[in-house]
Every structure is written in structure tokens, then in C-alpha cells.
Amino acid sequence: MSVKAYLSKKGFIRVFEIVIFSFMLFAILLPKFFTYDDPNEWGAVKVQLIAKDLLFSLESTHLLEDALITDPLSDGSDLFMEREKDIELLKNLTRPLLSATQDFEYEIKNIGAPIISVGCICSSEQEEWLKRNALTPSYPTLEFAVKRIELENLSGIFDTFIIFGNYDLDMRRPAIEERLKEGKGFILIANFSGEPDNLTKELFDISISGAGSGERDLGFNNLSNNINAGLAKRFSSSLIRVRALGPGNTGELRIYDGTYRIAHDPINNCFNITSCSDCLREGESCSLPSGAEIKLFQIDPLEGKWMDLYLSSSGANPRDYNFIDEVPLNAIVTGSTVLSDSSKNYALANAGLPNYGLSYDTMPRAFWIYDYDRSRDDLNLLLKAAIIWTSGERYFMFRKTIPEQRVVATHFYTGLRGNDIPFTIKLYIWGY
Amino acid sequence: MQSSKKSRGQINVYFLISIALFISLSIYLIYVVLSYYPSKSETIRMNSLNTKAYIISELIIKDEGFPENWDEDNLKRLGLASNMLELDKRKLEELEKICNSKSLEKLERLRSATGLHNEDLSVEILYMNSTRDTALDCKPFGALAESPYLQRRTAMIKRVAMLEGEFVEVRVYVS
Numbered sequence: 334m335s336v337k338a339y340l341s342k343k344g345f346i347r348v349f350e351i352v353i354f355s356f357m358l359f360a361i362l363l364p365k366f367f368t369y370d371d372p373n374e375w376g377a378v379k380v381q382l383i384a385k386d387l388l389f390s391l392e393s394t395h396l397l398e399d400a401l402i403t404d405p406l407s408d409g410s411d412l413f414m415e416r417e418k419d420i421e422l423l424k425n426l427t428r429p430l431l432s433a434t435q436d437f438e439y440e441i442k443n444i445g446a447p448i449i450s451v452g453c454i455c456s457s458e459q460e461e462w463l464k465r466n467a468l469t470p471s472y473p474t475l476e477f478a479v480k481r482i483e484l485e486n487l488s489g490i491f492d493t494f495i496i497f498g499n500y501d502l503d504m505r506r507p508a509i510e511e512r513l514k515e516g517k518g519f520i521l522i523a524n525f526s527g528e529p530d531n532l533t534k535e536l537f538d539i540s541i542s543g544a545g546s547g548e549r550d551l552g553f554n555n556l557s558n559n560i561n562a563g564l565a566k567r568f569s570s571s572l573i574r575v576r577a578l579g580p581g582n583t584g585e586l587r588i589y590d591g592t593y594r595i596a597h598d599p600i601n602n603c604f605n606i607t608s609c610s611d612c613l614r615e616g617e618s619c620s621l622p623s624g625a626e627i628k629l630f631q632i633d634p635l636e637g638k639w640m641d642l643y644l645s646s647s648g649a650n651p652r653d654y655n656f657i658d659e660v661p662l663n664a665i666v667t668g669s670t671v672l673s674d675s676s677k678n679y680a681l682a683n684a685g686l687p688n689y690g691l692s693y694d695t696m697p698r699a700f701w702i703y704d705y706d707r708s709r710d711d712l713n714l715l716l717k718a719a720i721i722w723t724s725g726e727r728y729f730m731f732r733k734t735i736p737e738q739r740v741v742a743t744h745f746y747t748g749l750r751g752n753d754i755p756f757t758i759k760l761y762i763w764g765y
Numbered sequence: 766m767q768s769s770k771k772s773r774g775q776i777n778v779y780f781l782i783s784i785a786l787f788i789s790l791s792i793y794l795i796y797v798v799l800s801y802y803p804s805k806s807e808t809i810r811m812n813s814l815n816t817k818a819y820i821i822s823e824l825i826i827k828d829e830g831f832p833e834n835w836d837e838d839n840l841k842r843l844g845l846a847s848n849m850l851e852l853d854k855r856k857l858e859e860l861e862k863i864c865n866s867k868s869l870e871k872l873e874r875l876r877s878a879t880g881l882h883n884e885d886l887s888v889e890i891l892y893m894n895s896t897r898d899t900a901l902d903c904k905p906f907g908a909l910a911e912s913p914y915l916q917r918r919t920a921m922i923k924r925v926a927m928l929e930g931e932f933v934e935v936r937v938y939v940s
Contacts, residue, residue, distance in 0.1 A: 350783065357790050361797065375815045379922060382819070386826070386925035390850050390932060426932060429893055430925065 376765070377740050383430050384742030384760040391744075391758075396422060398750055401444060402473040405631050405641075412475045416447055420730055427760075435764035439730040442694055443756035444749060445474040445721040446728040452482045452491035459497050467713045467720075469574035469641070473749075474721060487511075492724040493518035498704075503530040513687055516695035518723025522716070524661045524704045537701035538669035538683050545663060549674040551656040551681055554666065560684050561671050563754065564700075565652035567718035569645040570752035572630055573710050576639045577604075588644060588711040589623035590657045597637035604629065604640050620647040624655060625711070644711055656715070658706050672702070672715070681705075684719070698723040726756075739763035814884065814920035818939040821879050825888065826850050826926040826935055830878075837862045837871060843878040852928045852935075857890065857901050864888075864903035872905050887938040892931055900933055 391397040400423045403416040427437050451468070453460050460481045468477035482488065484500055487508050494517065496502075502509060509519070509532065521537055528534075528541050553565045575595060577584035582597035586606065593607045603612035606627070609619035618628040626647040633639045645651035656672070664680040666673050672682035682702040689697060700719040705712045729735075742760045749756065821843070824830075830844030836859050845860065847853040863875050879886055885906035892898045919940035926935055 361794050383923055383925055390925055390927050
């Protein structure tokens with residue numbers, strides 16, 4: 334059969350037409366079957382580049398320190414007004430880099446917030462003591478907003494909760510766990526006469542064995558542990574206020590095994606401290622016989638009735654500070670122990686990150702310390718460092734609402750003003 | 766009957782409809798292909814320009830250049846940094862001399878020092894203060910971004926760096 338005769342067969346032509354028509358239809362509709370993603374992400378990449386450059390450049394200038402730390406003023410002016418001016422610097426630096434329809438926010442992690450709100454499960458005397466002796470400004474934290482609350486009513490507005498004394502926390506487990514899941518911190522100041530409840534043991538990693546008490550030298554336990562080292566760094570970079578309320582602006586500084594008499598010299602605006610050869614001015618340091626080093630940060634600019642001090646060890650490692658106190662000897666050292674006696678057998682303070690399945694940024698922080706002698710300034714400073722740490726140290730600079738669609742640049746910094754406490758800043762940018 | 770119509774040269778109406786459908790679908794197919802191709806081609810071109818602008822911006826703010834103390838006569842690789850994200854004022858001045866130069870040789874050397882072949886380059890450095898003063902305005906191959914046509918075919922990367930302790934915005938245009 335010839336080709337012509339073969340093609341002339343009706344059936345073959347119909348099939349041929351159908352095949353061609355189907356093929357064309359398929360080719361035409363092909364782009365409709367698939368969604369072609371445009372891989373061109375340059376818009377987001379360009380924003381990310383600017384944000385990363387800005388965060389990196391901030392590290393090499395002192396501008397970041399100026400924006401994050403509001404230094405005390407000598408005229409007693411409002412620190413929060415001053416802080417507004419400081420953060421205006423960041424605003425002025427970031428705004429010109431973005432288009433009019435873009436907006437931004439800075440998130441800070443591992444630096445104490447300007448205001449830390451503390452829910453205190455305590456008596457009114459304990460609340461007053463906290464406000465007066467422990468929770469004075471420690472820049473960058475300008476204010477500790479302390480409020481007395483009931484354990485049954487843990488409000489989410491607080492950053493951290495301090496519990497004075499023994500409670501059955503297991504009985505309040507749902508309420509406490511709700512706050513832990515929000516990343517809120519918990520501090521317990523208590524001695525144990527027996528086994529505590531399960532939640533106390535879980536949160537603060539308490540392990541009881543035997544009973545007893547005695548005066549002991551205390552020190553930071555295992556400074557190679559990240560949490561312990563972090564708390565020791567916060568201890569030596571936080572300020573404790575020592576008051577001089579006696580006649581002629583005199584008072585006492587109680588650290589380690591010594592009580593040092595302090596007296597304000599109004600003519601030279603300095604403090605005479607027993608064992609320090611010179612009258613100490615702002616910015617000057619003095620090594621005490623106990624092995625402690627004190628550095629005077631600020632003197633009350635209005636009346637000379639207090640001074641803010643840094644405390645550290647005068648040894649090779651400034652964080653290797655020693656305390657002394659009459660302590661209970663029944664909690665044994667665990668992996669979470671921050672403060673132990675010199676034999677390293679007994680735990681006097683534990684710290685940990687209870688696992689509530691959250692990210693590092695929102696992980697809750699818990700701290701227990703024995704019911705220490707609250708006239709000791711160095712132990713008060715340790716409590717203050719723990720309160721700052723358990724607050725979560727996370728805040729947003731401008732408190733804006735950040736949408737889901739945004740670009741985030743993160744930068745890691747090695748420390749603020751040489752405190753060696755690593756922190757991160759996230760710069761969020763959104764809009765078009 | 767049909768066979769007798771065919772023999773008289775008459776065309777079936779179904780055949781006419783099929784031909785019309787065939788031609789219109791063919792035209793549509795060609796239209797789709799032709800309209801799809803240029804947009805993708807343009808995207809690829811802009812990706813390439815953006816990539817080059819990004820590479821040059823990295824060199825400018827992070828690299829010292831080669832030789833390390835290059836000047837307008839011996840530049841081999843462009844780089845304005847003295848340290849990471851810190852610009853060197855002297856190198857800015859050297860680059861400005863090249864940009865203002867009428868010497869074709871120097872301009873070609875600059876193009877080669879940035880790894881460009883047929884593309885044109887502009888660099889602007891502005892202080893991030895309220896007055897937005899210009900620290901460098903380098904347009905060796907003419908103003909790139911002034912005509913709307915060129916604006917569409919110009920990639921721009923913006924970076925942030927420091928110049929003598931002040932924040933500056935670095936803009937790199939490649940077209």
C-alpha cells in the first residue's frame with residue numbers, strides 16, 4: 334500500500350488531528366499548571382545587608398553603649414527622659430536607611446531591661462527591704478518596679494517573681510507553669526528543714542541530705558559552667574548601694590568577714606572607707622584585706638547619703654569572689670549549684686533554665702538561694718544579679734508591633750562596657 | 766456524497782473550524798512564549814547586575830584593595846577599607862581622583878579593578894547625619910541613574926560603614 338493511500342484512510346487522519354490538538358492544548362496550558370516562583374529575593378537581601386552592616390558598625394563605636402545604657406545624672410534629673418534621648422540616637426541612625434514605608438524595631442537579649450518588674454511573694458517589710466537595700470538602679474536597669482502579690486495570683490505583667498520562705502509550689506503548679514511557659518523567672522529565698530515539694534525540687538534542682546548549719550566560706554561553684562559564669566559576671570558588673578545615713582553621713586559596708594566604716598567627705602566629695610588609704614572618689618578603686626576589690630561608681634549627688642559600688646575579687650579572676658555567712662548545710666551540690674561552701678559539698682544557691690520547650694530567647698530562668706543574712710552587702714548584690722538574670726533580660730527598644738512578614742538581622746556582641754556578658758541585638762525591618 | 770464534494774474541491778465546514786482553531790491556538794502559543802521570555806531574561810540580567818553590585822560593595826567596605834596602599838596609578842583591585850566596615854579617607858580621595866580623571870586608561874583600570882567588563886559603575890558615599898553631606902560622588906562613566914530607561918536597568922546596593930568615626934551610607938550602582 335502506498336503512503337498516499339495509507340494517509341487517505343479516514344481513521345488515521347482523525348487520530349493525527351487529535352494528537353496535534355492535544356499537544357498544542359497541553360503546551361498552551363502548561364504554564365497554568367505550575368506556579369513559577371520568582372527566585373528574585375533581592376529586595377529582602379538588600380534590607381538584610383543594611384541591617385547587618387548597621388549592627389556590625391554599632392559594635393565598633395560607643396554609640397550602642399550610649400543607646401543601651403543611660404548613665405546616672407549628677408543633677409538628679411529624670412533618667413527616663415534621658416533614656417528617650419539616648420534611644421533617639423538609634424532611631425536617627427536607622428530611619429534614613431529605610432524608605433518612608435518601612436519601619437523597624439530593635440530586640441535586645443541578655444542585657445537587663447530599663448525597667449524590671451518584680452512580683453514579690455513576701456511581707457510588706459521584706460518588700461520594703463528589697464526596694465531600699467537590694468533593688469537600687471544598676472545601669473542599664475534604671476528601675477526595679479516591685480509589687481507585693483499572692484502566690485495564687487501570679488500576673489503576667491511581671492518579669493520575675495521572688496518567693497520569700499517555704500511554700501508548697503506543687504499545689505500551685507498550673508499557675509506557676511503558665512508563667513514559666515511565658516518565660517517568666519522565679520527566685521526562691523528559703524532554707525529547707527526537710528524534702529521540699531516536687532515542683533520546688535524540679536525548678537531549683539534541690540537535693541536534700543542530712544541537716545546541720547555552720548559558718549562557712551562560700552564561693553561561686555564551677556565557673557566554667559555558662560550559667561554560673563554568667564551570674565558571676567553579673568555580680569561583678571552590677572552595682573550595690575551602701576547607705577550613709579548616720580550622723581555626718583556615716584554608715585557601714587559589710588562584705589566578706591569585715592564591717593567597714595564609711596563616711597562621706599562633702600568638701601572633696603569622696604568616701605572615707607576603713608582600710609582604704611585614700612578618700613575614694615568616683616571611678617576609684619580600693620583593695621580590702623579580705624581580698625575584695627571595691628570600685629566607687631557614684632556618690633549621691635544631692636546629699637552624699639549613699640554610694641554605688643562594684644564588688645569583685647582582687648585576685649587574678651575578678652569573678653572568683655568569696656562570701657562568708659552562717660549557712661544551713663543540708664542541700665547537696667548538684668549540676669545547677671552556683672554558690673557552694675569551700676568544701677564544695679553543700680549548695681547555697683542553684684540556678685537553672687527549666688525546660689518548658691521554648692526557644693533560648695524565651696526560656697524561663699530560676700534561682701534559689703538560702704535565707705542569708707540580709708545585712709551583708711555582697712550577698713545582697715548576688716541576689717540583685719540573680720533578679721536581673723531571672724528577669725529574662727529581653728526587651729524591645731521601641732515596643733512596636735512586629736508583623737509576620739519582616740526581615741531580621743541578628744548580631745552577637747561580646748559585652749557591654751567590658752562586662753564580658755555576650756548579648757544579641759535583632760533588628761527587625763518590615764514594609765516595602 | 767462527501768466523496769463527491771471532495772472531488773469538486775469543496776471544503777467541509779468542520780475542517781474550516783478546525784483550521785481556525787488551530788491557527789488561533791498557534792498564535793496564542795507563540796504569544797505566550799514570546800511574552801514569557803523577555804521578562805525572565807530581564808530578571809536574569811537584573812540578578813546578574815545585583816550580584817555584581819553586591820560583590821563590589823563587599824570589596825569597598827571590607828577589603829583594603831590591592832596593592833594595600835594603592836593609589837590612582839597602581840590600582841589592581843578596588844577596596845576602600847582600612848578595617849572591616851571602616852573606610853580609609855585617603856583611599857576615598859584616590860578613588861575620587863580616578864573618577865574625575867579624563868584618562869581612559871585609568872577608567873578602564875577601575876573597571877577591571879572591580880571585575881566589571883561591559884558594565885558601568887557609580888559609587889556614592891553619604892554621611893548619615895541630618896544634612897546628608899556627600900563624602901564621595903564617583904560617576905566615572907557618567908550619571909547612570911538619571912534617565913528612567915537606565916534606572917530600570919541599574920542595580921543599586923546600599924551598605925553602611927564608618928568613615929573617620931562617623932556613619933556613612935555607601936551606594937554602589939552597576940548598570
